[in-house]
Amino acid sequence: MGGDLRSVDVREALTIERVANAPDVLSSRLRTREGADLLFRPLLRADVKLLAEFLSSLSARSRTRWNLESYDIAMAREHCAAIGRYDKLRMIAVTNVNGSRKIVALMELSFSIPPSDQARFRSYGISLDETFDCRFAPCVRDEFQRTGIASELFSFIVDIARRFGKRRILLWGGVFADNIPAISFYRKQGFIEVGECTSQSSTNSFDFILTLPGAFEDEQ
Numbered sequence: 001m002g003g004d005l006r007s008v009d010v011r012e013a014l015t016i017e018r019v020a021n022a023p024d025v026l027s028s029r030l031r032t033r034e035g036a037d038l039l040f041r042p043l044l045r046a047d048v049k050l051l052a053e054f055l056s057s058l059s060a061r062s063r064t065r066w067n068l069e070s071y072d073i074a075m076a077r078e079h080c081a082a083i084g085r086y087d088k089l090r091m092i093a094v095t096n097v098n099g100s101r102k103i104v105a106l107m108e109l110s111f112s113i114p115p116s117d118q119a120r121f122r123s124y125g126i127s128l129d130e131t132f133d134c135r136f137a138p139c140v141r142d143e144f145q146r147t148g149i150a151s152e153l154f155s156f157i158v159d160i161a162r163r164f165g166k167r168r169i170l171l172w173g174g175v176f177a178d179n180i181p182a183i184s185f186y187r188k189q190g191f192i193e194v195g196e197c198t199s200q201s202s203t204n205s206f207d208f209i210l211t212l213p214g215a216f217e218d219e220q
């Protein structure tokens with residue numbers, strides 16, 4: 001399936017519908033620094049069980065940081081039913097663990113910017129625009145965390161965002177102030193902290209944004 005998507009020459013911006021109809025355009029194989037072979041590809045409608053297994057595998061700590069209404073087959077069905085509709089692109093990294101296929105990471109992009117995010121960023125002096133901005137959230141399977149997977153996959157995410165015509169990536173819902181691994185990861189990828197907010201659960205969160213390298217060069 002697919003080649004190295006970093007080398008693909010694309011003249012036309014991708015859309016959610018195009019990816020849903022031809023998921024191979026965003027499928028790529030890579031080997032992690034620990035030697036695991038991964039297939040990084042869009043979530044497919046047939047992935048319900050695979051996704052349910054991943055969600056249910058997440059530890060209590062990962063769940064507090066990656067907040068969903070449930071971590072079961074119902075949520076997996078909802079995610080798979082949403083493919084090609086609405087504003088979300090979900091990418092999964094799949095590998096073989098002890099002879100069976102497992103998801104080791106889920107990375108989500110959203111191409112809509114809700115009014116609440118627009119208002120929050122406006123209060124930091126940043127004007128968001130759905131044409132150029134998208135939202136991002138990652139989750140790595142517990143036993144694979146801190147093995148370099150998110151870092152490896154993030155270069156593909158940057159490429160995907162560009163192929164959708166985006167210039168900036170912001171965090172989907174921000175990051176909890178006590179989520180040190182994620183904050184370190186975002187900083188390492190070049191995200192800049194732009195503000196602090198309080199979520200509905202009264203937890204402090206930070207908003208981060210990344211301007212893609214070279215994004216505004218054509219305007220200089």
Ligand SMILES: CC(C)(COP(=O)(O)OP(=O)(O)OC[C@H]1O[C@@H](n2cnc3c(N)ncnc32)[C@H](O)[C@@H]1OP(=O)(O)O)[C@@H](O)C(=O)NCCC(=O)NCCS
Pocket residue numbers: 062065066137138139140141144145146147148149150151152171174175176179180181182183184185186188
């Ligand atoms: C945040 C997350 C996606 C990072 O993914 P990962 O694959 O573990 O990250 P990597 O192994 O690529 O690590 C990249 C860098 O992130 C930072 N980092 C990752 N895990 C860390 C930890 N436990 N403690 C401190 N820093 C950490 C480090 O700077 C690391 O670089 P280094 O290993 O060279 O020091 C992962 O921890 C995760 O899925 N957490 C649970 C869900 C979550 O919090 N999602 C984000 C919601 S905002």
